[in-house]
Amino acid sequence: MSTDGRHDDGAAGLGVEDGIRTLLRLMPRMVGRAKRVKIPAELESFSLAPRHLSLFAFLLFDGPMTVNALAARLEVAPATVSLMVGELSRQGILRREADESDRRRAIVSISDEHRPAIDGWLACGAGAWRRALEPLTPEQRRMFVDTLEAYERGLDSGEG
Structure with a gap:
């Protein structure tokens, strides 16, 4: 990682090193703000954990579905979802x-009985993502999501 202090302050883009610093x-x-959502x-x-948020989000946004469909969306084994x-x-x-x-x-x-509370719990994060993603084109949204997924894979593989 470069530490030469060079910054790209052009409106057209962001240098890789400046992007890394910013991120x-x-x-x-x-992450800290997300953890503070009460x-x-x-x-x-109910001893709910972050893993439950994704399951709830799919059921709220996509409606009722089978365990296998939930497992596919969550990218985990059906037994885990079951x-x-x-x-x-x-x-x-x-x-x-x-x-x-x-x-x-x-x-x-x-x-x-619990739908309003779960909907309210997820609304803050969903609203923030909506405000961030709506101004983007579909192609820009795809690039953003692909970039986050690549970052996650990089963390999982230990890439430096």
């Missing part, structure tokens, strides 16, 4: 109902 400063602040009082007793859904169903946060077209499958949804 190394920005990412911890973003779990709604009516959900505090355990989470089972735990959250026992607590009354999620509902499992038989699929009318195939009684062997269960459709998972957020219970009506």
Whole structure:
């Protein structure tokens, strides 16, 4: 990593080193703010974790779906999702109902009782992402998401 102090202050772009500096400063602040988002009082007793937020987000945005569909979206094994859904169903946060077209499958949804609290919990983050992404073109959004995914892969692989 260069530390020569060169900065690209042009309106047309951002140099790689300046981008890295900016993101190394920005990412911890973003993570810190995200961690400070309070779990709604009516959900505090359920021992919810960050992994539940993604599951709730898919059910809120995409509607009820099967465990396999949730697992595909979350990019985890169906057994992992099945355990989470089972735990959250026992607590009354999620509902499992038989699929009318195939009684062997269960459709998972957020219970009506807890939907407003979960929606409110996710609204702050969703609103911030909406404000950040709406001004971008679809191609720019794709590049942004691809860049975040590449960063995540780089962290997972230990790339320097």
